[in-house]
Amino acid sequence: MSKFTKKRGKASPAISTASLPDIIFMLLFFFMVVTVMRSSDRLVDVIVPEATELTKLEKKSLVNQIYIGKPKDQYRDIYGTSPRIQLNDKISDEDDIPIFLEKHKIKVPENQRSKITSSLRVDGEVTMGIVQDVKTALRKANQLKINYSTRPKAN
Amino acid sequence: MLKRKKNNRVSNEVNAGSMADIAFLLLIFFLVTTTIDIDKGITVKLPPWSNEEVDPTKLNKRNVFSVLVNADDQLLVRGELAEVEQLRERTKEFIANPEKREDLAEKPTKAIISLKNDRGTSYETYIQVYNELKAAYNELWTEKLNTMPGYSDAIFNNELPLEIRRQVRAEIPFVLSEAEPTNFGEE
Numbered sequence: 024m025s026k027f028t029k030k031r032g033k034a035s036p037a038i039s040t041a042s043l044p045d046i047i048f049m050l051l052f053f054f055m056v057v058t059v060m061r062s063s064d065r066l067v068d069v070i071v072p073e074a075t076e077l078t079k080l081e082k083k084s085l086v087n088q089i090y091i092g093k094p095k096d097q098y099r100d101i102y103g104t105s106p107r108i109q110l111n112d113k114i115s116d117e118d119d120i121p122i123f124l125e126k127h128k129i130k131v132p133e134n135q136r137s138k139i140t141s142s143l144r145v146d147g148e149v150t151m152g153i154v155q156d157v158k159t160a161l162r163k164a165n166q167l168k169i170n171y172s173t174r175p176k177a178n
Numbered sequence: 179m180l181k182r183k184k185n186n187r188v189s190n191e192v193n194a195g196s197m198a199d200i201a202f203l204l205l206i207f208f209l210v211t212t213t214i215d216i217d218k219g220i221t222v223k224l225p226p227w228s229n230e231e232v233d234p235t236k237l238n239k240r241n242v243f244s245v246l247v248n249a250d251d252q253l254l255v256r257g258e259l260a261e262v263e264q265l266r267e268r269t270k271e272f273i274a275n276p277e278k279r280e281d282l283a284e285k286p287t288k289a290i291i292s293l294k295n296d297r298g299t300s301y302e303t304y305i306q307v308y309n310e311l312k313a314a315y316n317e318l319w320t321e322k323l324n325t326m327p328g329y330s331d332a333i334f335n336n337e338l339p340l341e342i343r344r345q346v347r348a349e350i351p352f353v354l355s356e357a358e359p360t361n362f363g364e365e
Contacts, residue, residue: 047202072302078336142217145301147301147305149300151304154301154304162226165226170220
């Protein structure tokens with residue numbers, strides 16, 4: 024009996040860790056590909072509404088984001104409590120939209136500029152007035168492809 | 179010559195043990211910064227800006243499906259109060275008009291959905307209404323698609339060939355006109 028156990032103990036060598044870096048690198052590449060760097064701090068609270076008829080936005084580089092919502096608690100002293108527009112990392116007005124769009128446009132190759140989509144991330148409790156102003160500004164700037172960002176509805 | 183070879187062999191093996199540590203470090207960095215939120219939503223094509231207002235009176239009344247949402251988030255569909263839950267079925271019936279009723283659209287290509295809201299309408303309600311209208315079209319497109327050879331169980335989505343999608347959408351075009359909102363109930 025003792026002979027047996029002794030033999031077994033001896034027979035198990037250290038596991039080779041040589042393939043460990045490969046596995047880790049694989050994971051690393053996965054996360055590198057799916058990572059979206061959070062480019063700007065959110066200054067407004069946004070909880071987007073739910074919907075069922077969703078389209079996925081494919082190319083991140085062709086999307087610019089417009090946030091609309093009430094300013095976060097810590098910014099209420101500066102920006103007030105009524106819903107505001109956030110472009111990049113600043114609270115803005117709809118007058119700033121054309122410049123914002125133009126700044127995004129110059130980063131996109133010319134042949135893909137017609138595919139630029141504006142993603143409107145609007146809080147569900149916001150009234151349509153400010154959304155309408157943004158839509159009008161987008162239409163005037165000839166940015167007609169928009170996407171109302173929504174969460175998938177749980178059935 | 180022989181001696182040299184031996185020397186080389188000694189320095190050949192690089193210790194790869196720390197490779198895992200480096201990779202781990204990077205991995206943890208990307209794990210922390212990752213936000214896997216695929217941007218999803220309802221895609222809309224806005225009409226180009228023009229100062230001319232479209233005159234809705236020119237249209238035949240039976241072809242227009244008017245949806246009004248007021249500042250209290252109530253729905254008025256073709257002049258009568260309605261619930262969001264009924265909207266999808268009513269829209270489908272209006273566009274397809276299976277019983278060839280006099281007061282519904284002549285044919286799907288002539289149907290126009292007219293959506294109007296107040297400035298005080300909540301965004302959530304607006305999205306719900308828009309979602310229902312879009313869902314009605316998606317269901318009709320799927321039904322249409324199923325009548326085509328080779329697509330009897332297919333669901334209409336963006337993965338279908340563009341040619342097929344165009345064909346289906348030519349039969350039932352998505353026409354949704356949004357009027358300028360009225361100034362009621364803004365905060």
